[in-house]
Amino acid sequence: MDIVTTCLYGSLDKYIYMKILEWFKMPEAFYDKPRSAYSIKLQKYLYGLKQFSQMWYNRLSEYLLEKGFENNKIWPCIFIKKITSRFVIVVVYIDGLNLVGTPKELEKTATYLKDEFEKKNR
Numbered sequence: 092m093d094i095v096t097t098c099l100y101g102s103l104d105k106y107i108y109m110k111i112l113e114w115f116k117m118p119e120a121f122y123d124k125p126r127s128a129y130s131i132k133l134q135k136y137l138y139g140l141k142q143f144s145q146m147w148y149n150r151l152s153e154y155l156l157e158k159g160f161e162n163n164k165i166w167p168c169i170f171i172k173k174i175t176s177r178f179v180i181v182v183v184y185i186d187g188l189n190l191v192g193t194p195k196e197l198e199k200t201a202t203y204l205k206d207e208f209e210k211k212n213r
Contacts, residue, residue, distance in 0.1 A: 092201070094151075094186045094208045104146065107133045144185060154207055155181060158200075172196065 108130040111117065121129060152162060152170075160170040160181065170181040179192030179200045188204070190197055 092188050092190065092204070094188065107140070107142070109133060147186065148183065151183060151208075158203060172200070 111126055111129050111131055113126075115131075117126065117129070155170045156162065158172070160172045163169040163171060168183045170183070172179050174196065177193040177196045179190060179196035181200065182189040182191070190200060192200070
């Protein structure tokens with residue numbers, strides 16, 4: 092499954108500012124100084140920022156750990172949940188998730204991922 096608009100799920104853990112783009116219309120009150128004197132403080136991550144993938148991973152990881160998954164220490168992109176004879180494995184690759192497991196656990200995992208994140212199946 093692919094998570095849609097993953098950049099909206101990561102929260103900022105520090106202040107990030109960016110230059111004002113040429114096409115951005117500024118209020119007239121700011122015309123007294125050159126455009127380069129101003130910057131914009133981001134409230135959400137933008138896709139393509141170098142910090143984006145780490146913040147998205149942190150958000151997803153936190154959610155999966157709350158749901159009883161264990162993070163694989165050797166491969167941090169793998170999350171495993173075992174319940175007696177049932178299991179589910181979630182493999183994370185940027186904004187894509189591969190799910191492997193027993194049918195009942197796959198269905199439950201897909202449901203609570205859908206409840207938290209907007210997704211589309213591949």
